[in-house]
Amino acid sequence: MSDAEIDGRPALRRHTSHACAVLAAGSLLGVFVNAISARPLPLVWRAHSDTSVASALPAGVTAATLEEFRFALATGRALAVDARYATMYAEGHVPGAVSLPHDATDAAWAKNRAQLEAAETLVVYCASANCDNAGSVARALLSRGCKDVRVFAGGWKLWRESGLPSEVSP
């Protein structure tokens, strides 16, 4: 038996390589569990992932997919902005969303200005993928100095169809 074998260096090397394999297997496990979950998180946060929607948005506004929207809300990086009519907002909206109706943007901005200006990212949504009110409200937010404004193109319809939680205003 050589000196190297006696002092355990080969064993240490072997254990180290096995430990790396264990950690790599664990990483794959985490990615796999996320992939098969009902609501997977995006591995990488991308600002311009939905180029088909982005092309129809006002300049300076980017698109957010459902998972990006969820992820941004879950991590506290984004504030949801509801561009629908106030009555629709009252009946149900994305939890924590601020109402900024497209027909009363000025008044709603004055009421919620501090909260909107403090948010790192604003994600605007309207009723569905067919409405364009989110785009107009996003443009209004940009004109008021908000830096990172995105539009969740799927809107309230996709949010509800995905079985995600909602909040009702009193």
Next chain:
Amino acid sequence: MSRLPVAAARLVGAVFLVSGMMKIFDGAHFATSVASYALSDETLTGTVALVLPGMEVAAGVCLMTRRHCAAGALAALALSLVFFSVLAWRIAQGDTADCGCLGENLKSSVPVSLARAGALGVLASYVFVHETYRAHAAPRGDGTFVSNDASV
């Protein structure tokens, strides 16, 4: 003599397995915790939130089943060092609220989690050293081990 390392391996394995399982199925909440540390670029928050619990589970399984126990102990030691460093940094920043280390349902303050990470690291080191030493020892008749190396 040989029961202590087994108990230590099972204890460390159980803690890693449970904490990993609690986080791996609640990625959104753990991502929130990871993001609050603001340690990495935000684009990697999701990756870190998914990969870390998986690593904990893998290390926990190795230690609990005692298959590749030394590798599991070394992986657990590496993870404990990472957690300890991050938690110490967070305390230095003056933040001692819930660290998000055990998922959403089990709250754990940063100082308590720091102590736990330290204790787990010590236990994992003990298991690793024991397993590495055992690989160079011959079994005695009573089931314990004696080193082949006369210098030990």
